[in-house]
Amino acid sequence: MLADTSSGLRRFERTFNRSRLIGAGLAFALGPFYPNLGLGHVIALGLALFVEAIVVQIVFPRAREHYERLSWIAFSFDMAIVSYGFLVFSVDPYWTTYLVGALMPIAGGFRFGPRGAYVSAAVMSIAYVAVAQFRAEAFGLPESPQRLAFPVSMFCVSAFLMSGILRELATLRAQREAFVRQTTETAALRAVDQLKSEFLAAMSHDFRSPLTVVRGAVELLLGEKPGKLTIGQRDLAQSAERNVRRLEEFTEELLEMARLEHGAVALDREEVDPTELAREVVSDHQVLAKEKHQWFNLHFDSDSARLLADRSRMRQVMANLVGNAIKYAPTSTPIDVRAERDDGHYRLAVADHGPGISREERERVFDRFYRGARASSVPGAGLGLAIARSLVELHGGTLECQDTPGGGATFVMTVPLE
């Protein structure tokens, strides 16, 4: 049904009241011109509709509850008055008032759903057949059975159509509600996400000043500026320094992630030779690699490529991949860096010969805060790869994890040329 709330029922009753007043007007204005049981009956019919309209007008706006029951009472009166209308004009040889009965399944359906439609079709059919029987006996105006069957079928078809319409409307309404719910949920999720990003940004910002002070103080201490340190004091200060750096890196990554999620990272694109950039990055990491007795094997295409990219962001991605390879591969193993171009793409692959990454983890390593099985012994927040992938995607490219032939993990960045 459509009037699924008390306000809906009240709204419908207001509409039906207008119909009742029109009905009363018609009875008073046209009733006397039709053959009928007498003027008294016509006036009674008109008055009944008029009085019902007045009562509904008074009762419904004031009622606090039981709207459905009140509505059923009003509807029963409607059906009784319409049936009485059949009777009043039954003396007419061209008796047509029963046509009004076809409106009742519509009115019932709107109020109470298919049940209302079918109940009113049944009541109208019974009233029609009863009055037809009465006029055959009282006025000698019999109807053939097939003529009787037609209006009854019409009432039933009208109820059937009404319930079909109601079913369609219910589906549409459910779809609309689902859409509204989904939109609301999406908006709510977005708001939470926004809040989270803002929180991260604010938090990282508030971390930075205290971090400056702690880091600076430790550095001054280690530089023995305020005075010489004992071995124990130096150990403590070094441990503090290491951990301040971890905190610093974590704060930076959180802030960067928040900015990326916010869409606040705008690329400052320029022409970049990615191979030259990769060489610079590898050269910057030589010292770290040497500490772990690792070495780089470079396989760079001789053709120079030109990429329209943000130099510092591209460098950041490459540094993340090369840095990870050093961190996660065992000592005394090579790290292969391969750069090549093919059909409009530039591809950079950084392969280590460590334990590798299981198939199940290959996508998850790009999730925020995900720390893979191999990462347990290496400190980190689990944001580096998530940031790197977002940055590559901002450049219109992809970042994937594959197997290194012979064991190990390979991270492949592919970006479109120009």
Added chain:
Amino acid sequence: MKILIVDDEPDVRTLVRDSLQYSQHGLEPIEAADGETALRSVTIDSPDLVILDLGLPGHDGFTVLEQLRERSDLPVIVLTARGLEEDKIRGLKLGADDYMTKPFSPGELVARIETVLRRTHPAVSRRGVLRRGTLRIDLGARRTFRDEIETHLTPTEFNLLAELASHPGEALSHETLLMRVWGPEYRSETHYLKVYVGRLRDKLEADPSDPRLLQTVRGVGYRFAEAD
């Protein structure tokens, strides 16, 4: 050398002060906790360099920097806790000489102060006068004229122009320019170069959107126009 430290956080001021004193490079700290005090101190104490925090209460660092630039070329290193690219570019555009993101290392800060001081007080100056169209650059006197009217350039702007103008017709890479004008530790800080080339074009080019004097060499760097 007097260094004015402008930061609302006493602990940060103390750290910077200690860093300057421990460096034993004759850097004398002066402190200001807000923009108004800082601007007053610039007039009264005449510092040689300002370290300016952008996140000040009341007048923020950008406003202070703007007001400072209206009256002098005093070298300014801005500090920020936000670390956003747009802050960096905005700071440089407003005329900051250098930029440091918190947390920074005291050693690096002192090194930067010295680089900026060296850059803005160059010991060796070039000689000669260069002319291009209506532009005249007096390398020895460090003065620039357009249509014989002097155009004011900050020390870093002049250094960049002099570097480019000393090699007319030659493409100088981003890295070369950054290393020669700013110093080796700035070799990948292309923002500085972009912002300063933009500022020079605004001051010297007839149409900064169609630069004739300071030409971009795509993927490489910049070139100063060859002789007419």
